[in-house]
Amino acid sequence: MMFKLYGYQQKLIEETRKCLMNGSKSVLIVSPAGSGKSVVISEFARLTVNKGGQVLFFVHRKELIEQITNSFKKGGVDLKHCTIMTVGKVAHRLDKIPKPTLIICDESHHSLAKTYKKIYEYYSDVPRLGFTASPWRLSGKGLGDVYESMVEGPDVKWLIDNHYLAPYDYYSVKLIDDTALKRSSTGDYTNKSIDDAVGKVIYGDVIKTYKEKVNGQKAIVYAHSIEFSKKIAQEFNEAGISAEHADSKTPAKEREKIMSNFKTGKIKVLCNVDLVSEGYNVPDCSVVIMLRPTESLVLDIQQSMRCMRYKPNKKATIIDHVANYTRFGLPDTPRTWSLEGRDKKKSGGNNSIAIRTCPHCFAVISAAYSICPICGQEIGVENKELKVDKTVKVEKIGKNFHFKTDYEKVRYSQMKTEDATSFRDLQKIGKARGYKPGWSFYQAKVRGFVHQN
Incomplete structure (x- = not known):
């Protein structure tokens, strides 16, 4: 028996597939806690397996392995074509497990860790999806090093308002x-x-x-x-x-x-x-x-x-x-x-x-x-x-x-002008600090980012 997807979950899947079709090899899917990420993950796995593909799913805690395995079963996923393990086990079995055609990682805010990067580098030619409720690291590092695109689901207020x-x-x-x-x-x-x-x-x-x-x-x-x-x-x-x-x-x-x-x-x-x-x-x-x-x-x-x-x-x-x-x-x-x-x-x-x-x-x-x-x-x-x-x-x-809280705005409000690498950076610094538009243009001209005829 397959899951019946809600409209917003189907939209997440469609937007993610568009990113992959447009050339992205790695997409981060952001959806709030309690919004049914496991259902969306299961559907991606089912679609991949039904086309003859092999899925590699991993997460950092063993307690979550049993949960996603049950979700795959409920979602009609053929487990014979799935490898479901903790990230540590995958990293130690890279030369033994079947090569996947799709990689799925849950709780992907952990993805900057060395073990994750080892897997991504080993399967550098394999498209991958990451799931998280909050793409945020205490260290301040963004996830742009491991994901090329990001697709966002509805926010918490919308999910409450729509039951x-x-x-x-x-x-x-x-x-x-x-x-x-x-x-x-x-x-x-x-x-x-x-x-x-x-x-x-x-x-x-x-x-x-x-x-x-x-x-x-x-x-x-x-x-x-x-x-x-x-x-x-x-x-x-x-x-x-x-x-x-x-x-x-x-x-x-x-x-x-x-x-x-x-x-x-x-x-x-x-x-x-x-x-x-x-x-x-x-x-x-x-x-x-x-x-x-x-x-x-x-x-x-x-x-x-x-x-x-x-x-x-x-x-x-x-x-x-x-x-x-x-x-x-x-x-x-x-x-x-x-x-x-x-x-x-x-x-x-x-x-x-x-x-x-x-x-x-x-x-x-x-x-x-x-x-x-x-x-x-x-x-x-x-x-x-x-x-x-x-x-x-x-x-x-x-x-x-x-x-x-706008975390990009926080970043640019604290960025030094000399650390800007483009006119776009200067515009965002100016906007975050409440400067007039002329400030960013003048700074860009001084830095050589724009040229007047």
Whole structure:
């Protein structure tokens, strides 16, 4: 039985095929979390196999392999003509696996890692598709080195308005009056106005807030450390709310049982540390509780929107006890994506929990780990403690919280004039800084980018 594609999913496929037919060898498909990327991936695989082709699919985590395999089966894909593996396994079997006619990579914001590039270089003559909800790297590097074209699906607001994602309420702490936050010339809030308000604190009473706002609903809790996640699970249980903690070191069978019990409703609250982020799907989970600050937009989107899978009459609730919304806005905040890079934000006193990419398996993890929770490799430690202030009350953050982030605009607003390599660069620098059009023309004339007769 094949999937029945929604109109926007069919449009994604058609636009991607046009890019390939027009000569692009690598296309990045951007579609929000919960929009059904696995369905689109399965359809690409089915179309390729039905034409006699061979598909190579890879992703960075083994938990996602089982999910895409099930999607392929449901989508009518002949698995005999598919190689489905983690990126690490593919990289070590390049001379053994069947040569593909199409490469598909999910969670492609990881694609700049060496292991991915090794695969791409080995199959340099094979067209490839990448999928991500957020083409954004903490390092600031763009994905233009590995993808020639980008196709974007509908944004989160459109998906909510058209009943493909659940609407949501967002609760957090109003550390400052969001109407009085100072904005920089790029449209973002200034680092200082955010840093003055947001520190290394978990604000509000987690259990009390759950009871007041979403009592009895299924919730996923994201904590910043294993110890704290276990502590929160214990507090929920002591309050008579069934909760379990699971992390990458939880024995596989026990973890599967915990996940199964959560899906069936035997457990109301699932506490974890970055385990339930990419690809985890529980449509009737209606609540996310965020207890880990992050500087990663990718992680914020993946975690905060985990409760927004659509079900009729469902209303999702996001309870943000660490004020991540002041860094990244709300789930349906307008975003402008680009394959180009952006300047990495200087730390400048930012007090959010540091995260980094494991050099062994490339998972995005907390810098507090000395051993990667995904692959078990030793990586050293950087520890930051969080305080807990239970006296603060969370409140609803209204949709009038305007926070537009244009990452290309940020990049050009920070680019030095002497680093421009074309008239187009100078025009974008001028536009980002609010200069008059004559400025870019004059600079281009001085630099020799334009000539007058």
